[in-house]
Amino acid sequence: MSETAIKPRIEEIPLKEQLAQKLPVLLVPVLAAVGLIAIGNPASWLTLTVAGLAMGMMIFIMASGLTVVFGLMDVINFGHGAFVAVGAFVGFTVLAWLAGWTASPSVFMNLSAVLIAILAAMLVTGLLGLAFERVIVMPVYGEHLKQILVTMGGLIVAQQMIYVVWGPDELHMSRPEALQGSLVIGEAAIEKYRLVAVGIGLALFIGMRHILKNTKIGLLVRAGVENGEMVEALGYRIRRLFLIVFMTGSALAGLGGVMWGLYQETITAHMGSEIMVLVFIVVIIGGLGSVEGCFIGAMLVGLLANYTAFLAPKVALISTIALMVVVLMWRPQGLYPVVKAK
Amino acid sequence: MAENLLTLSGVHTHIGPYHILQGVELAVPEGGVTVLLGRNGAGKTTTLRTIMGLWTASQGDIRFGDHVITRLSTPEISRRGIAFVPEDMGIFTDLTVAENMLLAAANGPMDQKRLAWIKELFPPIGSFWNSSAGTLSGGQKQMLSVARAIIEPRRLILIDEPTKGLAPAIIKAMIDALKELKETDTTILLVEQNFAMASSIGDTVAVMDDGHIIHSGRMDELVADVALQEKLMGLSLEAHQ
Numbered sequence: 087m088s089e090t091a092i093k094p095r096i097e098e099i100p101l102k103e104q105l106a107q108k109l110p111v112l113l114v115p116v117l118a119a120v121g122l123i124a125i126g127n128p129a130s131w132l133t134l135t136v137a138g139l140a141m142g143m144m145i146f147i148m149a150s151g152l153t154v155v156f157g158l159m160d161v162i163n164f165g166h167g168a169f170v171a172v173g174a175f176v177g178f179t180v181l182a183w184l185a186g187w188t189a190s191p192s193v194f195m196n197l198s199a200v201l202i203a204i205l206a207a208m209l210v211t212g213l214l215g216l217a218f219e220r221v222i223v224m225p226v227y228g229e230h231l232k233q234i235l236v237t238m239g240g241l242i243v244a245q246q247m248i249y250v251v252w253g254p255d256e257l258h259m260s261r262p263e264a265l266q267g268s269l270v271i272g273e274a275a276i277e278k279y280r281l282v283a284v285g286i287g288l289a290l291f292i293g294m295r296h297i298l299k300n301t302k303i304g305l306l307v308r309a310g311v312e313n314g315e316m317v318e319a320l321g322y323r324i325r326r327l328f329l330i331v332f333m334t335g336s337a338l339a340g341l342g343g344v345m346w347g348l349y350q351e352t353i354t355a356h357m358g359s360e361i362m363v364l365v366f367i368v369v370i371i372g373g374l375g376s377v378e379g380c381f382i383g384a385m386l387v388g389l390l391a392n393y394t395a396f397l398a399p400k401v402a403l404i405s406t407i408a409l410m411v412v413v414l415m416w417r418p419q420g421l422y423p424v425v426k427a428k
Numbered sequence: 429m430a431e432n433l434l435t436l437s438g439v440h441t442h443i444g445p446y447h448i449l450q451g452v453e454l455a456v457p458e459g460g461v462t463v464l465l466g467r468n469g470a471g472k473t474t475t476l477r478t479i480m481g482l483w484t485a486s487q488g489d490i491r492f493g494d495h496v497i498t499r500l501s502t503p504e505i506s507r508r509g510i511a512f513v514p515e516d517m518g519i520f521t522d523l524t525v526a527e528n529m530l531l532a533a534a535n536g537p538m539d540q541k542r543l544a545w546i547k548e549l550f551p552p553i554g555s556f557w558n559s560s561a562g563t564l565s566g567g568q569k570q571m572l573s574v575a576r577a578i579i580e581p582r583r584l585i586l587i588d589e590p591t592k593g594l595a596p597a598i599i600k601a602m603i604d605a606l607k608e609l610k611e612t613d614t615t616i617l618l619v620e621q622n623f624a625m626a627s628s629i630g631d632t633v634a635v636m637d638d639g640h641i642i643h644s645g646r647m648d649e650l651v652a653d654v655a656l657q658e659k660l661m662g663l664s665l666e667a668h669q
Binding site: 311312316317320322324 | 480482501502503506507511512514518520521522523527530531532534535576
């Protein structure tokens with residue numbers, strides 16, 4: 087084929103469209119700036135902003151798995167909250183076993199205990215995800231109504247199992263010594279644990295982006311989100327990919343459960359289903375299946391919840407729902423709609 | 429005539445309540461281009477998708493080489509050496525051209541010699557190597573779709589209407605590329621409505637209507653027999669007027 091027969095040409099994206107693509111990223115600093123103006127006091131604003139970002143990061147950790155599972159597998163998993171709760175309880179148990187480490191004045195011992203608790207929680211919830219996908223989700227691929235029903239059923243079963251293993255009472259999950267208390271920066275007091283949560287959330291986001299952009303499995307996930315049928319036609323077993331992604335999403339929910347438990351310092355069997363309201367809002371705001379959208383949505387929800395709780399506590403009750411309504415009126419498919427060929 | 433690489437025997441396919449393929453009998457000889465002709469809705473795309481395992485045949489056998497592949501999964505069928513270029517091209521628009529090609533090389537790293545040949549065959553693949561596939565024009569996407577199918581040596585390539593909606597210059601380029609591909613002894617089963625294109629590269633032809641093969645034979649015989657062409661086309665038109 088000659089070069090002259092087909093002149094290479096690429097369709098230029100109009101400037102307006104390019105700006106529209108970047109616009110959601112600006113929402114977080116814009117909201118932070120509006121928060122500063124509304125709050126007035128920079129010290130209070132800094133405290134609330136770090137608290138909001140930490141809350142957002144923890145929601146992102148829990149929501150990221152759910153959004154990828156939905157995008158790739160087209161599965162609405164109402165049982166995702168079960169992994170959050172189980173993760174928190176496993177983390178609680180491990181931290182209780184390592185009470186000597188968590189009470190130690192050594193920061194290294196404290197962080198090692200948290201790390202072991204996180205790894206154990208992720209391992210257990212990852213394996214639980216394996217069983218959940220094989221037993222509950224696999225028979226209802228492509229049937230959304232049945233997915234909602236059976237995954238809700240799975241959530242109830244998991245909650246009852248928590249009652250059986252850990253009892254019906256809420257448990258106190260105390261943070262290790264090194265993560266208690268606050269750092270004082272100027273007049274602002276910032277809880278140490280929130281900084282850790284921001285760090286872990288950011289590291290996870292950067293890691294996920296790296297995997298999705300630069301590894302073959304990441305490419306397969308992105309391709310599968312868009313057109314799973316074509317991925318199969320290229321010779322890849324997408325069901326195996328589904329399982330890996332589902333287990334990873336479940337493990338991330340377990341990580342989020344430990345983080346959320348240490349943040350709230352109280353855990354219950356229902357904590358997962360309670361936080362799922364925020365998690366679903368974040369997934370919907372972000373654009374079902376979009377990791378970037380999920381991250382921005384989580385930051386917006388975290389910041390708005392903290393600002394409104396300070397400025398107008400009654401409004402805080404509806405602020406995140408109102409945010410979702412406004413975002414969907416602006417972008418009905420979410421901040422970063424995922425292109426789907428199927 | 430060469431031995432048949434692919435044989436469909438009495439293949440039926442149901443999609444929901446619809447009975448689309450109603451006993452398809454089709455033989456694709458090895459090493460040439462077989463063109464599947466027929467009006468819209470005749471069952472051509474369903475035939476390709478059934479061969480690929482994307483829809484499961486409810487009855488009948490599909491034999492590829494010495495093996496029956498009727499009940500195999502799509503990835504297994506693909507790994508046996510069948511590539512598929514769907515009607516909608518199936519491009520991953522969120523990925524770059526390079527990433528699309530990388531995924532298509534499912535069995536390992538891309539063969540650089542083969543890649544160079546593909547870039548020569550389809551110059552835009554090289555020109556837009558790092559561009560998002562979503563920003564390519566329709567013709568370029570079609571080239572990428574075919575390029576993906578041939579990045580690894582395949583025994584059979586199923587191509588569904590590669591010229592649909594393309595400009596004449598691009599159609600000519602596509603015909604040239606398929607002719608060159610034919611020279612590599614790759615067997616092609618091509619669904620095409622453009623008879624001029626089909627007749628220029630086809631060795632054998634099968635005509636479908638209402639989920640059946642109503643004619644099969646050599647392409648040059650069909651080209652030479654205007655009466656037969658009119659009979660086949662007439663049948664299609666009359667049946668749906």
